[in-house]
Amino acid sequence: MIMSLSKKIFVTFFIAVTALLSAVLYLIDTQAEQHETQRIIADLEKTKQQFQRDFEREQVHIQSLTQIIASDQKFRSFLSNIKDNFYPFTAEIGKDTGADFVFMLDDVPSVRASYNSENNQPLPLGHYLAEFEITAHLNSGLIQSTMVSLPNGLYSSHFIPLKENQMDDYAVGLLVVCNAINDRRISQLLVAGEYFQAVFFNQGRVVAKNTRADFAQTVLQQRQAIVKNGEFVWHNNRYIAKQILFEANNPQAGYILSANLDQALETFKQLQRKILWTGGETLVLGALLFMVISRRITRPLRLITKGTLEIEQGHYDHRIDYQSTDEVGQLAEAFNNMASGLEEKDLIRNTFNKYVDPIIVTELLSQPDKLKMGGERKKQTVLFSDIAGFTNFSEKLPAEELVSLLNEYLTAMTAEITHQHGVLDKFIGDAIMAFWTPQLCGENHALYACRTALAMQATLAKLRARWLVQGKPNISIRIGIATGEMIVGNIGSDQARSYTCIGDKVNYSSRLEGLNKYYGTQIIVDKQTTLDATGLLVRELDSVRVKGREEGEAIYELLALSHDGNNGLIEKIARYQQALGLYKQGAFAEAGDIFASITADSPSQLMLKRCQQFMKKPPVFWNGIYSMSEK
Numbered sequence: 001m002i003m004s005l006s007k008k009i010f011v012t013f014f015i016a017v018t019a020l021l022s023a024v025l026y027l028i029d030t031q032a033e034q035h036e037t038q039r040i041i042a043d044l045e046k047t048k049q050q051f052q053r054d055f056e057r058e059q060v061h062i063q064s065l066t067q068i069i070a071s072d073q074k075f076r077s078f079l080s081n082i083k084d085n086f087y088p089f090t091a092e093i094g095k096d097t098g099a100d101f102v103f104m105l106d107d108v109p110s111v112r113a114s115y116n117s118e119n120n121q122p123l124p125l126g127h128y129l130a131e132f133e134i135t136a137h138l139n140s141g142l143i144q145s146t147m148v149s150l151p152n153g154l155y156s157s158h159f160i161p162l163k164e165n166q167m168d169d170y171a172v173g174l175l176v177v178c179n180a181i182n183d184r185r186i187s188q189l190l191v192a193g194e195y196f197q198a199v200f201f202n203q204g205r206v207v208a209k210n211t212r213a214d215f216a217q218t219v220l221q222q223r224q225a226i227v228k229n230g231e232f233v234w235h236n237n238r239y240i241a242k243q244i245l246f247e248a249n250n251p252q253a254g255y256i257l258s259a260n261l262d263q264a265l266e267t268f269k270q271l272q273r274k275i276l277w278t279g280g281e282t283l284v285l286g287a288l289l290f291m292v293i294s295r296r297i298t299r300p301l302r303l304i305t306k307g308t309l310e311i312e313q314g315h316y317d318h319r320i321d322y323q324s325t326d327e328v329g330q331l332a333e334a335f336n337n338m339a340s341g342l343e344e345k346d347l348i349r350n351t352f353n354k355y356v357d358p359i360i361v362t363e364l365l366s367q368p369d370k371l372k373m374g375g376e377r378k379k380q381t382v383l384f385s386d387i388a389g390f391t392n393f394s395e396k397l398p399a400e401e402l403v404s405l406l407n408e409y410l411t412a413m414t415a416e417i418t419h420q421h422g423v424l425d426k427f428i429g430d431a432i433m434a435f436w437t438p439q440l441c442g443e444n445h446a447l448y449a450c451r452t453a454l455a456m457q458a459t460l461a462k463l464r465a466r467w468l469v470q471g472k473p474n475i476s477i478r479i480g481i482a483t484g485e486m487i488v489g490n491i492g493s494d495q496a497r498s499y500t501c502i503g504d505k506v507n508y509s510s511r512l513e514g515l516n517k518y519y520g521t522q523i524i525v526d527k528q529t530t531l532d533a534t535g536l537l538v539r540e541l542d543s544v545r546v547k548g549r550e551e552g553e554a555i556y557e558l559l560a561l562s563h564d565g566n567n568g569l570i571e572k573i574a575r576y577q578q579a580l581g582l583y584k585q586g587a588f589a590e591a592g593d594i595f596a597s598i599t600a601d602s603p604s605q606l607m608l609k610r611c612q613q614f615m616k617k618p619p620v621f622w623n624g625i626y627s628m629s630e631k
Contacts, residue, residue, distance in 0.1 A: 032268035033261070040240040040259045041230075047196055047257055048244050054189050059145040059158060062097045062177050066160045067143065090115040093177065101125070101155075101178040104162070109134045109174065124148075124155050124178055132157065134174060141171050147181075147246040149253040154181040154202040186210045197239075200255040208255075219256050226256060237262045375489020375502075380437045381449040381529060382486065382506050383422070384513040385413065385456065385479045387430040393473040394430075405472060406430060412459050420452040425500050435501050437488065446483045446532035450558055453479045453523045476522070480512030481558070483528040511546040512555065515628070520602025523558040530556050537565040539573040540580060541603055545627045552625030557603065572598055583607060584624030588614045 094102040094115035102115040103125050114123060125132060128150050137144060137159040148157045156179045161171035179185065181200050186208045189198070199216045200208035201223075209216040215234060219241070222232040226241040233239070241258035245251060319336050387409075394402055410427060417424055417434045421441050425433040434452070436445035456479065464475055486503035505526075512524045519541055530538050538556045545552040559569065579594035592611035598604035610626070 032265055036261060036264045036268075037240060040261060040264060041242070044196070044240065044242045044257045044259065048242065051189055051244075051255075055156065058156065058179070062099065062158045063143050063145065063160065065097050066093055066158065066175060066177055089113070093175065097177055099177045100180045101176075103176040103178075105134060105138075105174045105176065107138060107172055109138060112173070124150055124153060124180070125176065132159075132176065134176075137161065138171050138174050147253060148178075149202050149246075149250065151203060154200060154207045154253055155179065156181060181208045183208050183210065195259060197258045198255060199258075202253045204252070219258060223256070226258075231261070232258075375487045375491060377485055378437060378488050378501075379483070379485050380435055380488070380501070381445045381481060381483040381532075382425075382433070382435045382501060382509045383417075383449050383453060383479060383481050384510045385432045385453075385477050386513055388476045388478055388517070390430045393475075397473070405467070409460070409463065409475065412463060413456050416452055416455040416459055420448045420455065422448065422452055426498070433500075433506075435488075443532070446481075446529045447534065447536070449481050449483075450523075450525065450529065450533050450536055451561070453481060453525075453558060454561065457522055478513050478516035478521075479523045480509045480514070480516070481523070481525040481529050482506075482509035482512060483526065483532055484508075507548070508546070511548070514630075515544070515546070515555065518628070518630075519557070519606055521557045525556050525558050527554050527556065535562045536560075537562050537569070537573070539576055542580070542607070543584065543625045545625055547628055547630065552623075552627075572601065576601070576604060579604075579607065583611060586622050588612075588618075 090102040090104050090113045093099070094117060099115075100117050101124060103111055103123075104113040106112050109129065111125060114125070116123060131150055132148055138161065141161045141163075143158075143160050145156070145158045148155045158177040160175040160177070162173035162175055163171055181202075186198050186200065187210055197211040197215065197219070198209065199206055199211070199219045201220050204220075206213075206216045206220055218234050219226075219232070223243065225232050226243055230242065231238060231240050238261040239258045240261050241256055243254060243256045245254035247253070397405070409430075410432070413432055414424055417432075420436075422434045422436050423440070425435055427433075434449075436449045436452075438445055441448045456477065460475065460477055468474060482505045484503075484505035486501045486505050488501040490499050491502065492498050508526060512526060515524050516522060521541070524541065525538065530536070536558060537560045538558050541555050541557050543552050543554045559565070559573070575594055575598055579591045579598075582588075582591035582594070588611040592608050592615070595604045595608040595611060614622075
């Protein structure tokens with residue numbers, strides 16, 4: 001459809017304003033996202049540092065309180081005299097430090113006393129002395145704090161050696177103070193940065209979180225993406241995330257901080273929507289005003305445009321009603337004169353189309369150079385059809401009735417050819433020649449030709465049923481199809497010429513049409529057609545050397561489209577192909593037995609007779625190719 005000038009101006013205005021609005025929205029979106037991403041990354045780093053400071057503050061606090069208790073003269077005296085019941089001191093230390101667990105161990109080492117802030121919690125030390133590295137801490141004699149990763153949890157642990165004298169180099173026991181990393185612990189640490197999601201993990205599972213359980217599990221599953229890209233997606237929302245390990249050489253224990261980027265951008269999205277709404281209102285109002293003005297200015301041009309469209313659609317009787325002496329008026333008059341000339345040429349063209357295929361007329365008019373004598377070599381598919389026994393019944397019908405019958409038949413067959421994008425080349429009495437070119441069918445020209453042949457037989461079957469009721473002859477047709485290179489072009493003399501195709505494949509198609517009579521078939525195609533066309537049900541009939549050719553070639557019977565075949569037909573084809581294989585190998589007796597078992601099949605009966613002849617008089621040289629003595 002041709003766009004009017006007023007619409008072009010409107011579209012230009014619309015595109016310019018839309019582009020400007022889009023640029024503003026794009027800048028807001030990209031800059032806002034970049035700003036928010038950087039802000040969240042900075043806040044994640046601050047929160048990480050705050051976590052570390054809180055952990056360090058806790059370490060100092062617990063170490064100080066514990067050291068004060070352990071340094072007390074009463075406590076040291078107790079250690080030197082009574083080593084059987086340490087519990088009162090573990091409970092005191094646990095309550096003063098707010099610890100979840102406190103253990104006192106001797107130098108064996110073995111646990112001599114323990115404290116549990118909640119009796120229902122499992123004790124973390126128990127069977128995990130190796131993970132706590134108790135012996136190493138006893139030997140060092142130093143106060144130390146570390147994060148201990150166990151299968152049942154993650155613990156912030158503090159180790160204070162117990163000495164009878166503060167000046168001693170050795171320890172008589174070890175005090176272990178533990179705090180479990182759990183949801184309560186996270187809520188205490190994230191008071192200042194509560195819009196962050198924190199997920200603590202240990203040995204492949206979540207041990208603490210301040211968010212939903214399914215979200216925490218997703219975060220843990222996307223650790224690789226977080227480490228690589230610093231972000232992940234959950235429920236169509238983007239999150240900026242950072243992973244922190246408690247120990248660089250232990251990737252099994254640490255925590256992940258994250259924040260919702262899309263939620264942080266919501267304020268900017270609201271601003272974008274306001275800008276878009278305001279810009280859209282301005283654009284609509286401006287466009288309406290502009291359309292009113294431009295339509296009044298371009299009215300004369302719209303009349304000419306409408307007339308051009310009418311001519312393009314073939315309405316050559318259309319005239320422009322615009323009276324003026326200006327340039328537009330002169331253009332309108334010239335347009336009307338042109339329309340009169342086209343109307344006359346259209347009448348000639350319609351008459352010409354009745355004698356030459358409209359596709360050829362269109363191609364010649366669009367490419368005038370093809371009107372010259374000459375041709376080009378193309379690979380395409382050609383079809384020949386002929387009415388069986390036409391001479392016999394044509395002599396028995398009155399001329400008017402024969403012509404009427406023939407016209408009805410040719411009209412129906414031509415419709416099938418045109419419907420399948422074929423080009424009707426010519427009528428040769430009752431025979432039809434048509435071809436399919438890549439220019440119209442692409443690389444599927446062989447398939448279109450085969451579909452046409454099947455459709456022609458189906459259409460004729462319907463016509464034949466009606467004609468028989470009317471007392472008309474029982475008409476059947478034979479069709480041959482071949483695919484290959486041929487010369488296509490404008491061929492003839494200076495006085496008369498035809499746009500057609502010639503070559504060996506054209507002649508071969510005609511020979512294949514004639515072979516139907518010999519084999520009792522309806523449609524025979526060459527090997528190249530079967531290679532180029534898919535979705536067809538065919539069977540190899542024979543390998544023959546037709547008259548006029550030195551080389552033999554396999555020929556095939558086209559039976560139906562693949563989806564139209566039934567089990568009986570498929571089985572018959574399989575048996576025929578088995579017999580044909582034996583026949584080509586010279587096993588005529590075995591082949592004849594199979595051919596004889598295929599009933600109501602003309603090719604099988606023909607091949608059976610040939611096998612019987614060869615059994616009586618074997619061929620001197622046999623290569624599976626049968627030479628035809630007739631065209």
